Amino acid sequence: MRTRITEMLGIEHPVVQGGMQWVGLAELASAVSNAGGLGILTGLTQPTPDDLLKEIERCREMTDKPFGVNLTILPTIKPVPYEEYAQAIVDSGIKIVETAGRNPEPFLPLFKGAGITVIHKCTSIRHSLKAEKIGCDMVSVDGFECAGHPGEDDVTNMILLPIAARRLKIPFLASGGLGDGRGLAAALAMGADGINMGTRFMVTKEAPIHEKVKQAMVEASELDTSLIYRTLRNTARVFKNSIAEQVIEIENQPGDTKFEDIQPLVAGAKGKDLFDTGELDKGIWSAGMVVGLIDDIPTVEELVTRIVTEAEEIINERLGYAVSA
Numbered sequence: 001m002r003t004r005i006t007e008m009l010g011i012e013h014p015v016v017q018g019g020m021q022w023v024g025l026a027e028l029a030s031a032v033s034n035a036g037g038l039g040i041l042t043g044l045t046q047p048t049p050d051d052l053l054k055e056i057e058r059c060r061e062m063t064d065k066p067f068g069v070n071l072t073i074l075p076t077i078k079p080v081p082y083e084e085y086a087q088a089i090v091d092s093g094i095k096i097v098e099t100a101g102r103n104p105e106p107f108l109p110l111f112k113g114a115g116i117t118v119i120h121k122c123t124s125i126r127h128s129l130k131a132e133k134i135g136c137d138m139v140s141v142d143g144f145e146c147a148g149h150p151g152e153d154d155v156t157n158m159i160l161l162p163i164a165a166r167r168l169k170i171p172f173l174a175s176g177g178l179g180d181g182r183g184l185a186a187a188l189a190m191g192a193d194g195i196n197m198g199t200r201f202m203v204t205k206e207a208p209i210h211e212k213v214k215q216a217m218v219e220a221s222e223l224d225t226s227l228i229y230r231t232l233r234n235t236a237r238v239f240k241n242s243i244a245e246q247v248i249e250i251e252n253q254p255g256d257t258k259f260e261d262i263q264p265l266v267a268g269a270k271g272k273d274l275f276d277t278g279e280l281d282k283g284i285w286s287a288g289m290v291v292g293l294i295d296d297i298p299t300v301e302e303l304v305t306r307i308v309t310e311a312e313e314i315i316n317e318r319l320g321y322a323v324s325a
């Protein structure tokens with residue numbers, strides 16, 4: 001398949017793996033790039049900018065194909081030296097960055113000066129237009145279905161993508177709810193230049209998380225995600241487990257929710273522990289509604305090939321037949 005995004009990123013298939021806290025390590029990112037998509041290392045999963053430089057080196061040993069780094073600019077419990085991470089990315093010679101969270105404008109002179117292609121992930125049309133205006137090269141449009149932070153507008157990709165196609169000049173990826181060839185074909189039909197997936201890539205052999213977490217996602221249906229932090233206007237879509245339910249219970253109590261009341265349940269270290277041990281009620285983890293479409297644990301190569309082959313068949317055969325009369 002050839003789209004503006006495969007050409008700009010120098011990749012074979014229009015399939016990108018979005019940054020994922022604790023999951024976006026070299027094992028997964030290199031596997032996605034080796035399969036012809038674009039793998040992305042998650043910058044802040046590395047404890048220091050120096051560790052990020054080492055992880056980039058490790059990834060380079062595992063693939064000679066292009067891969068990127070995600071820089072997520074969000075409120076965090078501990079302050080993060082974002083400028084130092086951004087500088088490490090530039091120093092490493094990485095040429096593709098996925099930004100997410102707050103407006104990436106302060107980092108653009110540094111990135112653009114180093115010839116980096118910037119993909120900004122946004123959950124609304126107004127933020128996508130803003131990203132285009134400030135000079136981002138492409139956007140990832142993250143619909144309400146997505147894992148992680150879907151924003152507060154609650155607009156799904158059926159609406160976001162066609163509006164993005166009408167209003168954006170820069171290329172865009174459809175993100176959120178994508179997991180199979182039907183999704184890829186539909187995203188292209190709606191005007192996107194490719195897809196960005198998180199949850200689906202978590203459930204692959206190479207994803208560096210415990211088998212039990214993957215198995216829970218195979219067994220889950222489309223109803224098995226929860227929206228937490230709604231009362232804090234920092235909504236997150238996570239896997240529905242007892243901890244997510246406790247968080248919602250606290251949020252539903254009368255009066256303002258205080259983050260201190262929730263913090264012990266949702267601490268990042270507990271999420272990491274959950275991924276390492278497979279103890280599913282240890283903390284929370286991001287997961288999207290697409291868990292309803294996941295029913296196996298393939299290798300990344302099998303997954304990417306399957307998605308692209310299925311999409312090509314749909315476009316050539318089913319859709320071709322529909323217009324052939």
Ligand SMILES: Cc1cc2nc3c(=O)[nH]c(=O)nc-3n(C[C@H](O)[C@H](O)[C@H](O)COP(=O)(O)O)c2cc1C
Binds near residue numbers: 042100176196199285
């Ligand atoms: C476990 C997990 C962790 C994530 N962490 C991040 C993150 O640190 N930064 C970020 O920009 N997006 C993060 N995301 C969002 C993904 O990059 C992507 O936008 C999203 O998963 C797309 O929706 P999907 O899961 O339906 O494919 C995360 C997603 C998952 C599943």
